[in-house]
Amino acid sequence: MSSQPLVEVKHLKQYFPIRTGFFGTTPLKAVDDISFHVDEGETLGLVGESGCGKTTAGRTLLHLYKPTAGEIYYDGNLITEKNIKNYRKEMQIVFQDPYSSLDPRMTVADIIGEPLDIHHLYSSKEERKGRIRELMDLVGLNSEQANRYAHEFSGGQRQRIGIARALAVDPRFIVCDEPVSALDVSIQAQIINTFEDLQKKLNIAYLFIAHDLLVVRHMSNRIAVMYLGRIVETADADEVSDHPLHPYTVSLMSAVPVPDPKLARSRQRIPLEGDVPSPLHMPSGCSFRTRCRYATEKCAQERPELKEVSPGHYAACHII
Amino acid sequence: MTERLLEVRDLYTSFFTDAGEVKAVNGLSFNLDEGEVLGIVGESGSGKSVTAYSIMRILTDPGIIKSGKILYKGQDIVSIPDKEMRKIRGAKISIIFQDPMTSLNPTYTIGNQIEEAILLHTNRTKKEARERAIEMLKLVGVNEPEKRVKQYPHELSGGMRQRVMIAMALACEPDILIADEPTTALDVTIQAQILELMQKLQKELGMAIIMITHDLGVIADMCNTIIVMYGGRACERGTADEIFYNPCHEYTKGLMRSIPSVVGKRERLIPISGTPIDQLNLPKGCAFAPRCDNAMRICMEAQPDEILINKDHSAACWMNVKKVYEEEAGKEKA
Ligand SMILES: Nc1ncnc2c1ncn2[C@@H]1O[C@H](COP(=O)(O)OP(=O)(O)OP(=O)(O)O)[C@@H](O)[C@H]1O
Ligand SMILES: Nc1ncnc2c1ncn2[C@@H]1O[C@H](COP(=O)(O)OP(=O)(O)OP(=O)(O)O)[C@@H](O)[C@H]1O
Ligand code: SF4
Ligand SMILES: [Mg+2]
Ligand SMILES: [Mg+2]
Numbered sequence: 001m002s003s004q005p006l007v008e009v010k011h012l013k014q015y016f017p018i019r020t021g022f023f024g025t026t027p028l029k030a031v032d033d034i035s036f037h038v039d040e041g042e043t044l045g046l047v048g049e050s051g052c053g054k055t056t057a058g059r060t061l062l063h064l065y066k067p068t069a070g071e072i073y074y075d076g077n078l079i080t081e082k083n084i085k086n087y088r089k090e091m092q093i094v095f096q097d098p099y100s101s102l103d104p105r106m107t108v109a110d111i112i113g114e115p116l117d118i119h120h121l122y123s124s125k126e127e128r129k130g131r132i133r134e135l136m137d138l139v140g141l142n143s144e145q146a147n148r149y150a151h152e153f154s155g156g157q158r159q160r161i162g163i164a165r166a167l168a169v170d171p172r173f174i175v176c177d178e179p180v181s182a183l184d185v186s187i188q189a190q191i192i193n194t195f196e197d198l199q200k201k202l203n204i205a206y207l208f209i210a211h212d213l214l215v216v217r218h219m220s221n222r223i224a225v226m227y228l229g230r231i232v233e234t235a236d237a238d239e240v241s242d243h244p245l246h247p248y249t250v251s252l253m254s255a256v257p258v259p260d261p262k263l264a265r266s267r268q269r270i271p272l273e274g275d276v277p278s279p280l281h282m283p284s285g286c287s288f289r290t291r292c293r294y295a296t297e298k299c300a301q302e303r304p305e306l307k308e309v310s311p312g313h314y315a316a317c318h319i320i
Numbered sequence: 321m322t323e324r325l326l327e328v329r330d331l332y333t334s335f336f337t338d339a340g341e342v343k344a345v346n347g348l349s350f351n352l353d354e355g356e357v358l359g360i361v362g363e364s365g366s367g368k369s370v371t372a373y374s375i376m377r378i379l380t381d382p383g384i385i386k387s388g389k390i391l392y393k394g395q396d397i398v399s400i401p402d403k404e405m406r407k408i409r410g411a412k413i414s415i416i417f418q419d420p421m422t423s424l425n426p427t428y429t430i431g432n433q434i435e436e437a438i439l440l441h442t443n444r445t446k447k448e449a450r451e452r453a454i455e456m457l458k459l460v461g462v463n464e465p466e467k468r469v470k471q472y473p474h475e476l477s478g479g480m481r482q483r484v485m486i487a488m489a490l491a492c493e494p495d496i497l498i499a500d501e502p503t504t505a506l507d508v509t510i511q512a513q514i515l516e517l518m519q520k521l522q523k524e525l526g527m528a529i530i531m532i533t534h535d536l537g538v539i540a541d542m543c544n545t546i547i548v549m550y551g552g553r554a555c556e557r558g559t560a561d562e563i564f565y566n567p568c569h570e571y572t573k574g575l576m577r578s579i580p581s582v583v584g585k586r587e588r589l590i591p592i593s594g595t596p597i598d599q600l601n602l603p604k605g606c607a608f609a610p611r612c613d614n615a616m617r618i619c620m621e622a623q624p625d626e627i628l629i630n631k632d633h634s635a636a637c638w639m640n641v642k643k644v645y646e647e648e649a650g651k652e653k654a
Contacts, residue, residue, distance in 0.1 A: 185575060186363060275480065
């Protein structure tokens with residue numbers, strides 16, 4: 001493996017202008033200065049409460065939203081608005097909702113074939129057809145059903161169609177935005193296995209966004225924890241889960257309901273008080289301080305930066 | 321002795337649609353005692369919500385209870401007049417839903433809505449009802465309840481609305497709270513707050529809870545006893561420990577194998593093969609047979625009855641019947 005990460009994000013910001021009152025706008029800091037990297041063939045899990053900016057981070061990274069500030073590198077090359085089209089093939093996205101992300105009037109062949117058309121990835125009709133069949137096989141869809149419409153498929157099958165479509169252009173990196181959240185447990189397991197098999201076979205890297213922390217841990221090499229637009233902790237997946245450092249991560253991990261009654265009885269939840277503040281009124285200093293039991297004077301004044309606490313384990317908190 | 325609050329006996333509920341009869345619940349029986357927290361799990365479409373709606377008698381057209389009894393403290397509530405049922409619904413048996421907006425009216429303040437529930441079921445005065453509403457909001461951990469009563473649902477966060485809904489459901493101190501996926505739409509940290517709250521209130525008020533969810537983590541955390549549903553029936557039931565550590569129905573076993581490990585062992589998940597059943601065309605034998613790796617010929621032919629595994633546990637799977645026969649045969653030989 002090369003030492004250079006496949007994807008690297010530096011000081012990325014995404015501010016949405018929100019109209020407030022009659023005059024002017026206030027920036028909603030959906031993503032506020034985050035940096036991370038994903039190595040080739042690796043999975044980075046991205047977790048955090050609803051609204052903390054996971055989707056925005058994933059979409060901005062792909063230039064689906066124009067970044068407010070910051071840099072994105074692919075294979076060491078700076079990605080800009082101008083050159084992004086050259087990298088679209090390399091970086092794909094799979095969405096959460098298999099029901100709404102596919103056009104019900106298109107056949108499976110149309111859906112999977114569309115990116116092939118856009119990127120001119122075949123020289124004959126036969127080749128196109130063969131490639132679609134290949135992709136369907138790859139994700140465990142019956143290629144006999146290529147001419148059926150998306151709405152004729154179950155949720156799990158539709159999610160596979162979405163994955164096949166993302167794979168059509170041979171990407172090396174896929175942003176998976178809650179790809180299993182809408183599915184039943186048993187179907188979830190099928191899709192998770194599909195992602196794992198594809199990674200092994202094709203060495204694809206994933207940015208894996210999900211709210212089920214056990215699923216994220218299962219899938220990821222490393223995990224980054226977001227809170228209000230910032231990354232507050234990142235480390236090896238087991239390390240973050242078993243030895244969280246940041247007070248937010250500690251609460252988050254203790255709140256995960258575990259499907260094991262004995263363990264559940266022996267565990268102690270560390271409850272978080274209050275609600276997430278509005279991203280329009282971010283607290284000064286550490287954005288977690290309004291809910292943090294350890295907050296001090298300094299936390300209100302100074303924003304804690306991510307620092308390496310032990311090799312590969314980073315946390316942004318003044319008391320660590 | 322603890323009192324038996326609810327007895328569901330051989331419940332059949334169907335939806336008579338244009339496409340045919342959707343058999344949502346097919347002969348479900350269970351008991352619920354005072355102070356019990358009963359979990360109902362099962363895949364999407366297995367009849368969990370329809371069971372809850374049948375108990376509350378809030379089934380929507382074209383759904384009807386075809387047969388069976390639902391005894392609340394010994395009284396069959398399937399056949400009592402609507403007027404009688406209204407005295408029970410919301411007062412003795414309450415329900416909370418996944419989406420709080422289905423039970424909160426967006427055009428009334430939350431104070432008004434909680435008061436309404438109280439006025440309907442008790443002979444408190446308006447002033448007393450308001451006091452009670454504020455007390456309830458305090459109980460469920462809503463800050464500044466005096467201000468909140470004047471707010472509308474849309475002015476509150478998701479977790480806050482869920483609390484308001486719980487406050488409303490508990491305002492008349494019901495004996496039974498049915499929680500249908502109460503935290504599915506919430507973040508884990510908020511979910512933890514709500515579950516903690518429900519546990520606390522359950523202990524303080526001594527009510528029984530029926531917890532419906534597909535989240536095995538929530539079930540493990542909350543419940544003493546568990547019913548696993550498949551195809552509108554109970555395929556397995558028992559204490560939490562029995563269900564998690566000694567599953568005896570092939571569907572339950574599959575369910576346990578298909579979730580990631582708690583301690584991060586990255587073992588490959590084993591999904592349940594096949595597709596969920598079609599309630600329009602229920603299989604003749606065991607509903608799980610078409611997806612079961614161990615299905616025998618009899619599984620396709622006849623529905624297995626629930627048999628006792630031990631005093632805390634029973635399952636409806638022909639594998640267990642086979643095991644009993646084999647053991648008996650072994651004994652005879654010996
Ligand atoms: N297009 C947009 N315009 C304005 N605000 C937006 C836009 N997209 C997202 N936001 C806001 O940015 C913040 C981050 O949203 P985002 O969807 O990235 O969160 P998330 O972590 O993906 O949440 P979830 O877990 O609910 O999917 C939220 O406050 C959201 O309301
Ligand atoms: N109004 C309706 N008309 C027709 N069929 C219905 C109706 N409501 C429910 N059903 C059917 O009844 C069966 C049981 O549905 P139910 O809502 O109880 O499932 P569930 O176990 O609660 O699933 P989920 O986990 O998705 O909430 C399903 O097959 C469903 O399609
Ligand atoms: S920096 Fe301060 S407020 Fe923020 S998490 Fe650490 S202790 Fe808590
Ligand atoms: Mg999102
Ligand atoms: Mg339901």
